[in-house]
Structures are given as C-alpha cells and as structure tokens.
Amino acid sequence: MREKLTTLAKAAEKIQDGMLIASGGNSLVRSPVAFGIELAKLKRKNLKHCAAAPGLLADILCADGAIDTIYFGFTSFETEYGLAAGMRKGVQAGEIRPVEGACAAIIEALKAGAKGVPFHPVAGMWGSDLIEANPDFYFVAESPIDKVKVVCVKALVPDYAIVHVQEADVYGNARILGPEFQDKIMSRAAKHTIITTERIVDTQSFIDRPKETTIPHFLVDAVVHVPKGAKPGTCYNEYEFPDAFLMSAYLSAVKEDGLPEFIVKYQKKGVLI
Amino acid sequence: MTVEFGYPEILAVALSREIREGDVVFHGLASPLPMTAMKLAKAIGKEFTIVNLTGGVDPDFRNPAVTSSTLSANQYVGSVAHFGLDEIFDLAGTGKVDIAFLSLVQLDRKGHVNMSHIGGTLEKPKIRLPGGAGTAMLTPVTKRTTIWKTNHDIRSFVDEVDFVTTTGNPKMESFRVLTPLAIFEMNGTTGDMDLVAIMPGSTFEDVQKNTGWTIKQLNAPKLPNPSEEELLLLQTIDPHNIRKSEFK
Numbered sequence: 251m252r253e254k255l256t257t258l259a260k261a262a263e264k265i266q267d268g269m270l271i272a273s274g275g276n277s278l279v280r281s282p283v284a285f286g287i288e289l290a291k292l293k294r295k296n297l298k299h300c301a302a303a304p305g306l307l308a309d310i311l312c313a314d315g316a317i318d319t320i321y322f323g324f325t326s327f328e329t330e331y332g333l334a335a336g337m338r339k340g341v342q343a344g345e346i347r348p349v350e351g352a353c354a355a356i357i358e359a360l361k362a363g364a365k366g367v368p369f370h371p372v373a374g375m376w377g378s379d380l381i382e383a384n385p386d387f388y389f390v391a392e393s394p395i396d397k398v399k400v401v402c403v404k405a406l407v408p409d410y411a412i413v414h415v416q417e418a419d420v421y422g423n424a425r426i427l428g429p430e431f432q433d434k435i436m437s438r439a440a441k442h443t444i445i446t447t448e449r450i451v452d453t454q455s456f457i458d459r460p461k462e463t464t465i466p467h468f469l470v471d472a473v474v475h476v477p478k479g480a481k482p483g484t485c486y487n488e489y490e491f492p493d494a495f496l497m498s499a500y501l502s503a504v505k506e507d508g509l510p511e512f513i514v515k516y517q518k519k520g521v522l523i
Numbered sequence: 524m525t526v527e528f529g530y531p532e533i534l535a536v537a538l539s540r541e542i543r544e545g546d547v548v549f550h551g552l553a554s555p556l557p558m559t560a561m562k563l564a565k566a567i568g569k570e571f572t573i574v575n576l577t578g579g580v581d582p583d584f585r586n587p588a589v590t591s592s593t594l595s596a597n598q599y600v601g602s603v604a605h606f607g608l609d610e611i612f613d614l615a616g617t618g619k620v621d622i623a624f625l626s627l628v629q630l631d632r633k634g635h636v637n638m639s640h641i642g643g644t645l646e647k648p649k650i651r652l653p654g655g656a657g658t659a660m661l662t663p664v665t666k667r668t669t670i671w672k673t674n675h676d677i678r679s680f681v682d683e684v685d686f687v688t689t690t691g692n693p694k695m696e697s698f699r700v701l702t703p704l705a706i707f708e709m710n711g712t713t714g715d716m717d718l719v720a721i722m723p724g725s726t727f728e729d730v731q732k733n734t735g736w737t738i739k740q741l742n743a744p745k746l747p748n749p750s751e752e753e754l755l756l757l758q759t760i761d762p763h764n765i766r767k768s769e770f771k
Contacts, residue, residue: 276552276576276594276608277552277553277592277594278592278594279592279594302608303552303656322654323654323655323656323657324551324552324553324653324654324655324656324657325653325654326552326553326653326654328552328553328591328592328593328594329553329555329591329592329768329769330590330591330592330768333651333652333653334653337651338651341647341648341651342643342647342648342649342650342651343647344646344647347646348645348646348651348654350639350654350655350688352655352656352657352658352659352660353551353608353612353656353657353660354612354615354657354660354661355659355660357608357609357612361609372660373612373613373615373616373660373663373664374615374616374659374660374661374662374663374664375659375660375663376663376692377662377663377687377689377690377692378655378659378687378688378689378690379639379686379687379688380639380655380659380688383645428577428578428596428599429576429577429578429579429594429599430578430605430607430608431576431578431607431608432608432609434607435609484592484594484595486596486599487596490590490595490596491590492592
C-alpha cells in the first residue's frame with residue numbers, strides 16, 4: 251500500500267475543466283463541502299456533476315459557475331432549508347443543463363460505470379416525460395428473447411469521485427459509518443477517488459474488520475484529513491445538525507451573487523473549513 | 524378529555540392508516556410527515572417494515588425525531604439491518620415495496636405529477652423545482668403509491684401539469700393523494716383522480732375551491748376525526764412537533 255495523504259489544495263488541483271465529478275453523501279448529509287470550497291477557488295469551468303441527491307459541494311460549484319451539467323434525482327436541502335439555491339439559479343438562467351435522473355436512474359448509470367458496460371436498465375420510469383426530454387441519457391430497449399421493454403440509462407463514469415468519510419487510513423482505506431447512500435458504487439464507477447476524512451485511523455482497525463471497509467485503498471488516489479469537512483451540513487456520528495446560521499448565510503450569499511465573499515468571510519472567522 | 528388537532532395531526536393520522544399489517548413501506552428524504560406516520564403506526568402496534576434512505580431498517584420508533592430532516596441519525600439508530608439506498612430501489616423494482624410515500628409540487632386531474640419545472644422550458648425554466656427524487660422509478664413498480672401534499676391549493680392541484688415527472692396508472696393497485704382537505708384516488712376505469720374522502724373539518728366546497736378541476740364526486744364521504752388514542756400516541760412519539768414542520 252502507498253501513502254496518499256495530501257492537502258485539500260493539492261487534491262483539488264486534480265480536477266480539471268470539463269471533467270465529470272461525483273460527490274458522496276445525500277443533500278446536507280456527508281457532502282465533501284470543504285473540498286467543494288477549495289475547488290470553487292480554482293474557478294474551473296464546464297464541470298459535470300452526478301449524484302442521486304447532490305449535496306452542498308455540488309450546489310457551491312453550481313453557484314460558482316463551475317458546473318454546466320448536473321445529473322441528479324433531487325436537489326433540495328430538505329424541509330428546513332429548501333431548494334438548492336445555486337442549482338436553481340444556474341438552471342433558471344439557462345447556464346446549467348439539468349439531467350434529471352430519478353435518483354435510481356443516476357445510481358443505475360453509476361452501476362453501469364462500475365461494471366464497465368455502456369448502459370444499465372432502470373426499473374419503472376414508465377409515463378415519465380424525463381425519458382424523451384433527455385435522449386442522450388435515457389433510451390428504451392427491448393429484449394429479443396421475450397420482447398419485454400425496459401428503460402435504460404447511459405453509463406456515468408466520473409473522472410473523480412469525492413467522498414467524505416468518518417474514518418480512513420493514510421493509504422486510502424475508508425470507512426463510512428451509518429448511511430452510505432450511493433458512495434460505494436460511485437467509488438467503483440469513477441476513474442479516480444479522493445477521500446476526505448474526519449479522522450485518520452490506524453490500518454489495524456481495517457484489518458480487524460475488513461467487511462466494514464467501504465472503499466479499499468487501491469481505488470483511492472488521495473486522502474485528505476479534514477475534520478468537520480462536511481459542515482455546515484451534517485456527518486453521522488460526528489455532528490448531527492446543520493449549522494443553521496451558516497446555512498442561511500450561504501443561501502443568502504448565493505441569491506445575492508456573493509459566494510466568493512461568503513467563503514472569504516467565514517473562512518477568516520474559522521467557521522468554514 | 525379532548526385533544527386538539529389541526530392539519531398536521533389530520534394528515535399524520537391519515538397517512539398512518541394507509542399502512543397495513545405486513546407491509547414494507549418506504550419514505551425518502553424531506554419526508555417529516557410520513558416519518559411521523561410510520562412511528563405512529565408502530566406505536567399503535569401494527570406489524571410492518573420500514574425502509575428509508577439512511578439504510579436503516581425499522582429504526583427504533585421510540586426515539587423521537589428532533590429535526591425535520593429524514594436523513595438524520597434518528598432514521599438509522601436502533602435499526603435491525605442496513606439496507607442501502609440502491610437496495611431499496613432494487614427492492615421496489617422486484618415489486619416487494621407495498622407503499623412508497625411520495626410528495627409532489629403539482630398534480631392534475633389525470634394523476635400526472637410534476638416535480639421538475641413550472642413555466643419556460645426544461646432547459647430554461649421559469650421556476651426550477653427540486654426534481655422527482657425516486658418517484659419516476661418508484662411509482663410504476665410500487666404496489667400502492669401514497670402521496671402526501673401539505674398545501675392544497677389551485678396552484679398545486681391543476682387541470683394539466685407543465686411537465687410529467689411521473690404519473691399514476693389505472694392498472695396500479697392504488698394511487699392516492701392525501702392533503703389536509705381531502706383524499707383523491709385514481710379511478711381504475713377512467714384514470715381520473717376521484718375525490719374519495721373529505722378530511723375532518725373540511726367541506727366539499729373547501730376542496731372544490733382549492734382544486735383546479737371540476738370534481739364530480741359530490742357525495743364523497745367525510746372522514747371521522749382522529750381518535751383520542753391516535754392523537755395521544757402522536758404527541759408521545761412526536762414530542763418536538765416535527766409533524767408541523769411542513770406547515771410553516
């Protein structure tokens with residue numbers, strides 16, 4: 251195993267203009283926010299992002315103008331914080347193309363990526379306008395054996411998956427505690443994976459409980475130690491509630507085109523990683 | 524003793540009554556009312572299985588929710604198994620999910636659901652909506668699609684939606700929409716959303732006034748008030764009033 255510990259700045263440099271990225275977690279839960287903020291500073295262009303319910307990282311990059319296409323099932327920060335402001339703004343301005351994928355459709359597309367096959371069937375979907383609206387993502391196929399029709403989605407192969415975890419070692423063995431969402435599949439589908447972690451732990455803990463290793467080291471390119479790396483969102487077992495003040499400040503900043511100032515102000519105060 | 528109740532209690536109790544013995548039921552994120560309804564049904568003593576996006580299977584219903592987020596630790600702690608997001612969609616695909624509790628932004632007379640956009644085009648919408656989450660995949664394969672919608676008004680209940688994110692189908696076992704005012708259900712013959720019940724405290728006129736199509740079921744029955752037992756249990760399992768979080 252090779253040591254892969256690095257800094258946020260060096261890890262973010264790996265993401266180049268036009269790449270397809272995927273980020274782990276779901277909505278406000280365990281999104282690699284600190285990585286997203288670092289990446290926003292690099293002012294990348296024409297990134298594409300995919301996730302079932304893209305979290306804060308994706309919304310920050312939408313607000314930053316870095317993303318031109320978003321593959322998603324649901325973009326909201328749930329009942330208390332409402333619709334993802336950056337994504338809504340970019341789509342309504344015609345600057346971000348929304349490819350809506352019913353959560354399950356995004357996961358099936360990532361499964362295709364993880365299997366190395368060009369597409370994957372999705373159950374259900376019948377009657378949805380989404381199929382015809384996105385002919386470069388969805389198609390309908392018929393089995394020549396029993397003539398059954400099925401909706402399919404094109405594979406998603408992210409250049410990078412970025413996953414925030416509770417525990418990782420210096421080699422990139424990573425363990426997600428509690429809810430995992432689509433993150434395991436993402437790491438298998440992506441060409442490269444970057445881990446940000448709340449804690450660096452001893453490799454022996456992975457040897458002791460190998461079935462609990464969510465992402466093994468050989469899939470991982472870089473490990474960054476970022477305690478509180480999902481704030482102002484949440485992280486199971488670490489911090490349970492969103493930072494309400496920072497979330498409101500973020501949503502206002504996006505509406506008022508003030509994302510760079512928001513980042514500078516709250517990083518200086520030390521409340522944003 | 525009488526226990527006070529309003530829209531949150533009416534809807535939470537009505538949703539809990541949708542759950543039957545032996546069901547496998549699912550709710551997603553941003554679903555405080557279904558979460559509460561499931562805890563209530565468990566407290567009432569119904570035997571059924573809960574799966575949710577955190578991967579938790581039958582999380583301990585006695586732990587009250589302290590946040591409206593239905594991705595919170597509350598939905599995972601005390602679970603008997605981890606059954607992940609992708610496995611839940613696979614389970615639904617095999618037809619083993621009895622109820623998926625879903626929400627919507629717009630519904631029309633024909634049971635079309637819009638969660639995608641209002642006005643403009645998909646590429647440049649006037650208003651971009653959050654997206655249908657799992658609904659487009661789940662609706663056609665789940666036995667009983669049960670939709671809750673906390674604001675029943677003519678902006679949400681329209682004659683024809685702008686975009687069909689997903690849709691009911693007359694061949695389904697059931698496709699129902701519950702609001703604080705009424706319950707609609709897809710007619711298996713006509714495919715129309717029929718008014719099948721009026722919620723306690725509301726009248727036919729209230730429902731018609733807030734619905735953007737002409738309702739033909741003039742004699743839809745009015746549901747009785749939630750029972751005192753249901754209301755007391757509701758307060759016990761939801762002491763922080765999370766059921767009210769969608770009514771702000």
